[in-house]
Amino acid sequence: MFKGTTIVAIRKDGKVSMAGDGQVTFGENTILKHGAKKIRRLYNNEVIVGFAGSVADALTLSEMFEEKLEQYGGNLKRAAVELVKEWRNDKILKKLEALLIAVNKEVTLVISGNGEIIEPDNDVIAIGSGGNYAMAAALALRYNTELSVEEIARKSLEIASEICVFTNNHITVESL
Template identity: 55%
Template sequence: MENNGRSALHGTTIVAVRDAQGVAMAGDGQITLGGTMAVKHGARKVRRLFRDRVLCGFAGSTADALTLVEKFEGKLEEFGGNLTRASVELAKLWRSDRYLRRLEAMLLVADVDTLLVLSGQGDVIEPDDGVAAIGSGGGFALAAARALRRHADLPAADVVRAAMAVAAEICVYTNDHVVVETLRRGDT
């Protein structure tokens, strides 16, 4: 990923699955410089936000993604943890702000009731099936998670772990240093 002639840190996979018990989100730890060299293997790209009631995973340029996570945290605080409202307001700001508009990243956010993909084009997308993924290995992880949901009776955390393992086998920008975070109904 090039950004105005400078190399950007990138390379990741984030996947999330919602089920009747809650939500699980997983992300790998690889950061790649200039698309040719892995420079970090244990980055933490899935975080708990708003009193541990919201999960947020990010993909794209690391500095850009962290800026967006910070803005998203502010929106969560502003709207009392209302995930959908905070997401829509961030998307509006992201799309309209001259500085934020240039950021090259995506966010995957979730609480026990809602799972959303946020992009700089103003997208706030809730998947139909409770499964979503972003990042360079997102398509691989998404396909694996959907297949597992359809053909195995596994908890969401096991689905995201297995989906990340599949993505790590296929995508050169995804490694097997995986962080999994879960939110369970009734734990708040």
């Protein structure tokens, strides 16, 4: 499990929101940064990507994914497949340790360097050290409250930050 971040994505009422915390952790016990932004808008603001894992690795993969989105006209699934093919087959890239969640208005994907591209069954998915906490909170809020998708994303990260020492409450939320 990657330490140092939590990312959650939720779909509800035709909208999708992604939230991420801002903590960057060095080793097991040193916080280097509180307000990092681990969520980015790509491809003319039509795609949101959140990443967990090694910061440098995640940024490298995010940039590569942006290139694939440009190359394939914003087709999220095709860009993900091409990214994973390159990620798995390149001697240097396959050592990168990161996970990505990528969303557009229609699709949610979890992308890993092990070759997985997963389109979750649920309207909720999360990654990172606090991912299970955020996902449980988001599922409960998604199906049992009238909160907006943005409120669910923020609140689920707040809950995760109260449980996971690698997650903080400096939260960024992006929505489509």
